[in-house]
Amino acid sequence: MIRRGCRSVLFGMAFTVLLGCGNSGSSGPSGPSGPSGPNVLAITVNPASAALCTFANALCTHVTICQPGTSNCQTIADVLVDTGSSGLRIFASTLTVTLPSSTMGECLYFGSGTDWGRVQSADVVLGGEPAVFVPIHVIDPTFAGQYTSGGQAATNICGVAVVDSSPSQVGFNGILGVGLFPFDSGFYYNCASLPCTAVAVAPSQQIQNPVGLLPVDNNGVILTLPSVPASGSPAVTGSLILGIGTASNNQPSGVTVLPTNSSGQIVTRFHPSPGISTQNVGIIDSGSSVLFFSDASLSIPLCPGSLSFLYCPAAPLSFSAANTELSGIPSSLVSFQIVDPRPLLQSGNAAIRNIGGPAFSPGVFDWGLPFFFGRTVYVGLSGQTSVLGTGPFWAY
Amino acid sequence: MTHRRALELALAFSLILIIDLPRTWAALGEPASSVETDRVALAGHVSMTTAPLYTIQEITTSELVVREYVSRDTVFAVAWTGRRPPNLVSLFGSYFQEYLEAATAAASGPRMRGMIHLQGPHVVVETGGHPGDIRGRAYLPSLLPSGMTKEMIQ
Numbered sequence: 001m002i003r004r005g006c007r008s009v010l011f012g013m014a015f016t017v018l019l020g021c022g023n024s025g026s027s028g029p030s031g032p033s034g035p036s037g038p039n040v041l042a043i044t045v046n047p048a049s050a051a052l053c054t055f056a057n058a059l060c061t062h063v064t065i066c067q068p069g070t071s072n073c074q075t076i077a078d079v080l081v082d083t084g085s086s087g088l089r090i091f092a093s094t095l096t097v098t099l100p101s102s103t104m105g106e107c108l109y110f111g112s113g114t115d116w117g118r119v120q121s122a123d124v125v126l127g128g129e130p131a132v133f134v135p136i137h138v139i140d141p142t143f144a145g146q147y148t149s150g151g152q153a154a155t156n157i158c159g160v161a162v163v164d165s166s167p168s169q170v171g172f173n174g175i176l177g178v179g180l181f182p183f184d185s186g187f188y189y190n191c192a193s194l195p196c197t198a199v200a201v202a203p204s205q206q207i208q209n210p211v212g213l214l215p216v217d218n219n220g221v222i223l224t225l226p227s228v229p230a231s232g233s234p235a236v237t238g239s240l241i242l243g244i245g246t247a248s249n250n251q252p253s254g255v256t257v258l259p260t261n262s263s264g265q266i267v268t269r270f271h272p273s274p275g276i277s278t279q280n281v282g283i284i285d286s287g288s289s290v291l292f293f294s295d296a297s298l299s300i301p302l303c304p305g306s307l308s309f310l311y312c313p314a315a316p317l318s319f320s321a322a323n324t325e326l327s328g329i330p331s332s333l334v335s336f337q338i339v340d341p342r343p344l345l346q347s348g349n350a351a352i353r354n355i356g357g358p359a360f361s362p363g364v365f366d367w368g369l370p371f372f373f374g375r376t377v378y379v380g381l382s383g384q385t386s387v388l389g390t391g392p393f394w395a396y
Numbered sequence: 397m398t399h400r401r402a403l404e405l406a407l408a409f410s411l412i413l414i415i416d417l418p419r420t421w422a423a424l425g426e427p428a429s430s431v432e433t434d435r436v437a438l439a440g441h442v443s444m445t446t447a448p449l450y451t452i453q454e455i456t457t458s459e460l461v462v463r464e465y466v467s468r469d470t471v472f473a474v475a476w477t478g479r480r481p482p483n484l485v486s487l488f489g490s491y492f493q494e495y496l497e498a499a500t501a502a503a504s505g506p507r508m509r510g511m512i513h514l515q516g517p518h519v520v521v522e523t524g525g526h527p528g529d530i531r532g533r534a535y536l537p538s539l540l541p542s543g544m545t546k547e548m549i550q
Binding site: 086108152171187 | 477479480481482483484485486492495496499500502503504505506507508509510511512513515522523524525526527528529530531532533546547550
């Protein structure tokens with residue numbers, strides 16, 4: 001009862017904070033032609049004047065974090081929007097609000113990095129939605145003495161070379177995981193005394209996808225981004241809409257629904273050349289900066305130096321791949337191009353649609369952010385039902 | 397309640413073993429017999445596949461699968477997939493320092509996300525996946541049997 005009362009007060013307060021923060025470039029609906037409402041967050045590649053979220057295809061938004069049950073809130077910009085993970089993660093060095101203390105730590109492994117830090121509860125406000133009380137990951141390499149402030153191993157509880165160390169190192173203030181699942185697949189540790197020990201944690205204490213806790217718009221999200229030309233764009237702005245079919249601004253029409261397996265995967269049949277089709281595990285991940293795919297029949301040159309994870313073909317290459325449900329039906333053919341990205345990157349364009357690299361694991365096809373340009377993509381939260389069916393599913 | 401506590405303690409204890417005894421593991425560049433040390437450290441079971449150019453010793457646990465590729469009695473490549481990576485300090489052995497240096501250089505500033513390709517003087521490390529399905533592989537290019545490509549390591 002008390003908490004409910006706090007919530008409605010907090011909603012009003014937090015909304016005031018949002019409107020009052022003066023960050024008009026990244027707050028509120030995406031413009032006159034885009035959807036608007038309390039369930040809409042602006043999402044931007046390369047937001048104007050931002051010092052962070054400036055690397056290629058970094059899709060970011062802002063969130064508000066409050067000390068639970070209070071109006072002591074902080075709006076945090078430059079938070080990566082990630083359909084490949086679940087839960088909110090913010091660097092401790094970015095946080096100015098005080099959250100309830102905690103001795104629980106978490107290792108969360110991404111494909112290209114690892115986050116270590118405390119698990120702390122916060123009131124999280126997405127757009128103009130009511131605040132949700134949820135455990136978040138406060139990224140801090142030095143928590144419990146595991147890593148140096150630069151992310152180098154000390155005790156090295158996560159067992160990796162380095163962990164993400166700071167906003168300036170990774171290029172964003174945090175990650176908003178709005179993926180297919182309510183929980184985050186992390187590894188939890190009790191660090192009340194050292195050494196930290198692995199613990200099984202009750203679901204309510206785990207880091208959770210805040211979308212699933214919203215009162216109404218809780219069955220998934222929609223990402224909509226404008227298309228970009230083959231030469232790229234300096235910046236693009238779109239919308240992250242909360243809920244599927246729960247409001248007038250999130251009613252789907254004419255989409256293909258692709259239910260996933262329990263790991264959030266579909267089948268992607270890649271056609272590297274006419275007449276050839278290879279089956280891959282398909283994932284749709286706004287947090288991956290490019291399209292990652294491989295095929296034994298391909299011999300596309302890699303870029304030199306620090307871009308060696310990207311393809312640098314001598315001339316533009318055109319491909320297609322069909323995304324299907326595990327059963328093979330329905331199927332949706334997607335065409336794409338891969339070009340030498342160096343001129344585009346050197347031009348200062350941050351939104352690039354025709355950029356790709358090899359999937360070191362030949363069986364994986366990772367539809368990174370380029371897939372989202374010019375599309376509206378629906379993320380059906382696992383266990384929740386909408387007009388498109390019960391999650392987990394992708395639809396577009 | 398008691399059972400749950402016991403389970404938690406057991407889980408915690410098993411993790412401590414893995415974390416505190418990393419250097420008892422086998423590693424990249426070491427003899428095939430060292431795979432058994434990994435199996436014990438991971439508390440997994442091993443199955444073996446023989447291909448013309450190499451053998452694969454696959455260690456399976458509840459959290460991950462590690463494949464060690466052996467030729468001329470040497471582990472020349474490792475690959476993993478699962479909810480988490482194996483302890484790379486242990487698995488890479490003397491090559492961990494090379495990996496650390498390459499990873500540190502790559503982490504010196506913002507970079508595109510998704511998959512990582514790191515190259516040291518003697519070892520190549522590639523990682524990818526997403527939370528809940530983490531994948532990676534590492535190999536020693538100079539020890540790859542002739543006729544084998546890195547795509548075969550998965």
